Amino acid sequence: AQSVTQLDSQVPVFEEAPVELRCNYSSSVSVYLFWYVQYPNQGLQLLLKYLSGSTLVKGINGFEAEFNKSQTSFHLRKPSVHISDTAEYFCAVSDLSSGSARQLTFGSGTQLTVLP
């Protein structure tokens, strides 16, 4: 079984500042890793994903994440945030042993609030 820990439940940051949202995972097998964003009263939108290959992955809206196998981490970063980035961010993991239906295990979420 896998698990995901998002170390910060809330991250306030000023507009145009950089931000890092932290995610650590635990799994006994290889995994796929994902970051999703949820704007208020909306569904989840896929930001980016790591499947294999290059450990630095780029996603939508200027976000990127780096997979670190030795530290079992997949931290999300953005060099300069905007007010519109205010949302809840979820890290998720899917292990490669779960057959045709890839069950996603989500972290508890990080509320990013961008201040003017």
Add this chain to the structure above:
Amino acid sequence: DTAVSQTPKYLVTQMGNDKSIKCEQNLGHDTMYWYKQDSKKFLKIMFSYNNKELIINETVPNRFSPKSPDKAHLNLHINSLELGDSAVYFCASSQSGGAGGQFFGPGTRLTVL
């Protein structure tokens, strides 16, 4: 051109009632899911269907019954609603293998009074 749609968006009902939530995807995916998001925003898988076959069935009360009439639809029926069922329910879909990620619907906010 909504990719994953759910109806209704809001559902307010009394304890003991039976209700259904419908989900449809037009992405051509063969796997669909139901997730429950509680008041603390924690997301947990409930069910998954692949090509109309139940694949994942987490520890969910028997009062919850999913039905997949075809690959593009996955409905959730809930009998004898309880206060604790109040939550946001999300439908999602993906291709087999899930490498492309899962695509989520807008959610159905269920309130049981």
